[in-house]
Ligand SMILES: Nc1nc2c(ncn2[C@@H]2O[C@H](COP(=O)(O)OP(=O)(O)OP(=O)(O)O)[C@@H](O)[C@H]2O)c(=O)[nH]1
């Protein structure tokens with residue numbers, strides 16, 4: 001292929017896609033029989049970083065180098081129907097993502113376009129402008145705010161003479177850094193390999209030149225790129241199988257949850273909104289809280305007793321973001337099942353964030369992708385200690401609540417609202433059962449969840465959550 005840009009935007013494999021070194025670095029090729037706790041290895045050795053995908057010497061697994069703080073140029077495009085403020089807001093967030101990944105923004109460039117250039121995403125003149133800028137600020141990497149096609153990425157790296165990556169790669173990078181459990185690592189790894197597969201390049205040291213491993217042999221007439229692609233596809237299948245294995249365990253957990261009489265509440269929201277802080281405030285979960293994006297990747301569930309006496313299960317899970325890579329949504333689907341299966345979503349919104357509505361909508365987009373759009377939602381504006389916006393936001397969103405998970409402000413109101421919402425979703429009945437009807441008292445305990453039980457002269461007064469069939473059967477004891 002000629003050195004200049006090509007004009008294909010078909011997302012097919014490019015003959016000069018990424019080298020496979022990075023794939024071998026992040027995946028332990030030696031032992032594929034078990035999920036290895038060290039799947040995601042971020043090598044310590046420093047390397048001169050001029051190409052996260054190998055072309056310019058990058059040898060590491062991560063897209064952004066960690067041995068020093070990379071200097072990064074951000075590039076955003078204003079599309080029809082958007083204004084420059086939208087682009088700035090999106091780039092502000094990209095800057096935050098880059099900071100989380102351990103690098104520094106040194107410049108940003110924006111362009112208005114009616115559509116992406118199939119070969120270079122932005123215009124060729126703009127690319128040259130960025131190349132000159134990158135020289136002058138000695139930038140290591142240029143990050144584009146939208147997902148680039150493999151061809152665009154390849155062309156841009158060549159034209160810019162340094163690594164060109166996209167928002168997806170930055171988010172994948174952060175997830176890889178933050179994955180700690182075996183399942184979390186495998187999920188991130190799967191997303192990474194799916195992202196890399198169409199971006200493989202035929203040149204350079206290949207997987208098949210490594211000693212050992214499966215499927216490395218090159219068949220007659222098979223190109224190195226074909227071998228490498230086959231190899232990565234196998235890794236993907238292997239990871240999917242491993243994750244299914246882990247999924248069996250999850251299935252039994254899920255069955256247990258379904259059998260349990262407790263209703264399930266899932267805390268969802270934009271990353272850094274305060275989900276984990278809230279779980280910690282409500283229970284003694286001791287979940288990691290950090291002022292950093294995607295601090296939480298794994299789900300944590302705790303019991304919580306509501307003021308009305310009900311016990312519920314509350315789960316804190318991974319946060320969402322605008323343009324959350326579809327590979328990640330897919331890979332985390334099993335973790336996020338708990339959200340789709342919840343009785344109620346507590347949707348935490350950072351009221352101090354500049355664009356709360358955009359955050360709300362981005363979260364709803366992801367909820368739709370994980371089949372959780374129909375789960376009832378209680379909107380909670382958090383960080384009321386930092387902003388005066390909360391009251392206005394609550395007024396705009398009827399039924400919502402304002403809290404500060406840090407100071408505890410509004411928590412009693414939140415608990416009451418959760419109880420009200422859950423009660424509205426199920427039957428809570430009052431029963432008066434004579435003391436000589438121990439069989440009935442036992443039946444209520446067996447078939448429902450007893451919320452409150454008090455004795456008075458006439459017998460046992462019970463407030464219980466019962467399904468329609470049970471409350472019909474016990475109708476003669478139902479009062480009020
Ligand atoms: N001032 C203030 N800070 C808060 C509040 N709630 C959370 N924070 C801070 O916001 C940051 C993020 O909190 P987390 O609880 O980790 O947020 P999260 O939603 O779990 O974030 P991820 O797991 O990264 O998606 C931390 O620095 C918290 O201390 C609040 O009510 N007020």
Ligand SMILES: [Mg+2]
Nearest residue numbers: 275276295296
């Ligand atoms: Mg968290």
